Amino acid sequence: MTMWRPVSGDIYGLDAELFNEEAFQEFFREERVLARGHNVENGHYEIELAVTGRRRRVAVLDADGYVIPGMPLSELVDTMDQKLRKVQIVIEDEIRYGDINLGSVAPDVEADIAVFEEGLAGVRTPEDAADDSDEEDAEELPDAPLLMISDLALAEVPAIAAVTKVPMAVMPHGNVRVLVAAKAVDVKKMIFPRPVYHLTLRTQGDDAPLLTLGLDNQRLLTWTWEDQLPVMDWMTDYEAALEFADENLGAGAIARRCVLEIDQGSAGDVRRALLSSKTMGPAFFVQAMGLGPEILDVLEGRLDVAEIPDAEVFKQANLSETIRQVVALEISGHGVATPKLWENYRKLYLGNPGLMSATAAIQAALGGSVFVGALQAKGKKARWGAGLGAFLMVNSISRVLTTHYIQESLEHSEAVRKLTEAAAEEAREEERERLEREKDADD
Known part of the structure; x- marks a missing residue:
């Protein structure tokens, strides 16, 4: 089975007469590339594609109506750069600055250059990313509770709580762990090495509600309960294309990855929660992930992390106690x-x-x-x-x-005692069930 992942980017039209909505839709129709996208404003188009493999081959619909891997992303961007005139293209790490054809330059060259520079103002280069990282380091995080679902080990949490000075409640959740922090913390800083899978949800503070999903220690997806990008016009005539977009792009892509590494939760339920309103979306999401309502009570400030039932709470401690x-x-x-x-x-x-x-x-x-x-x-x-x-x-x-x-x-360690007692109780319960099954078999 082909594993697809979403990649996002932007296309900046530097001349409205040469690149517009019609040219945007026509390119993807000709190449039969499965994508979501629309015109944000002033010739700025957002785009989302699905790629697979190390070469990042993009998803296309073949002549028989099947979704298959097409050309590599770099080749698609090159093709776009050749066919579309006077555009700035930025899709993931593929950047094309656009070829200005002197034969099509307007008489007012200075105005044209101003448009080009305005388009570049919104483009993020690797240097810009480094600058952004420095700004994020200095940015103060909101004083709001944070939910995190991750594959980190329980033994890592005491050190995290000690370093961040934030009380944290931890609960097992299938093959992963649920961590609820009394205050938002920078996940990128507090865990090293970073876990393979981590998901965070914040319902208060700036830009809330905000859901982030990290995979493979490098890719980070975000969801803010805004409307997902619409599919390309040509895809509406193909059921397979629409089904692929629902599952592998937009909310569907995030939903599948939310439950990819855990034993609980339904991708369909998570997707419906992501597509609901900003007001009710986080509550539906918590429920779809198989978590109790007390988690939402903490995120909304109605409950303290220490009051979560059956949770291990870790607080700031001195070095010797933390090591112990x-x-x-x-x-x-x-x-x-x-x-x-x-x-x-x-x-x-x-x-x-x-x-x-x-x-x-x-x-x-x-x-x-x-x-x-x-x-x-x-x-x-x-x-x-x-x-x-x-x-x-x-x-x-x-x-x-x-x-x-x-x-x-x-x-x-009180946490070890509780875990030992819980494991012993679980073993006794399994033994009782085994004896009951043997008794029923004898009867």
Whole structure:
């Protein structure tokens, strides 16, 4: 199955007599490119395409009515630059400044140049993106709650809460986690390395409601509950083209990616929520993602993050407490490493404290004897022996101290206790269901 992703851009007409709505629609009709787009104002056209693969081949409709990958995006932009006259094209990272044909320049050349420069004012180059990043760093985020759904590990949250100084509530949600922060935080800064999948929703503050979706650590899609771009005129005659646009462009593209990495939620329900009003859209979206109404209450300021039922709340803590929480969650299997690894570690070291202490004592005694014997000898071998003996003693002592620290951290962590109790209750429930099934089978 072909995986499509949306790419957006702009086309700036520098001469209204050469490039207009008719020329805009005609180009996509001739190339049979599936797209959404319209004229914003003064010859500025917004466009959205679907591409696939490393070469970013654009979606087109073939003669038999099937959607297939067409030419690469770079080739499409080149074709557009050749066929359309006096246009500025910016689609993702493909930029064409337009070829001014001197034979079509108006007598008032200065006015024409002014139009060209005005068109360039809205174009974002890589240098502009870097400048924008600096401005965003200095921009103050709104004092409004933030919802985040991500594949980040639970052990990462205490450090995030400590660094941002923002209370955060965390709940499991299938194979991902739901994080609700009391105040909006910069997701790009607070998580490193960035998760493969993260979704944020804010319903208060500037430009709210605002939904952002990040995939593969690099692509970022946004939705503001504005009307999606209309499909190209020629596509209305083809059912397959309209169906493709609904699923892979506009709200459909974002909806599919919202549920792509999680086990819960329906792309159809999410799409309908995105296409609803700004007032009710966030509420419908929270429901479509399978989240409880208390999440919306927090986003709207009616509930505090600490009051969310069955949520683990992390607040700002000192360095030692934060490290203790991170270690406890990591060792308990809720961290970055695979749970199986820590399960074996707990069985080997924490499950047999007497055996571990005895092993450490034997190692320390062996290291001590080697060290003492090396001190009584002379030469290069003596120095190596002394180093080896000291290493064995330090290693045994550090193992005991580390294990003791980890054991205390696990006992001290309230989050680990709750998770352990919840896992035990789930195991008991599964055992009861198994016994009931066996009983019914016997009957």
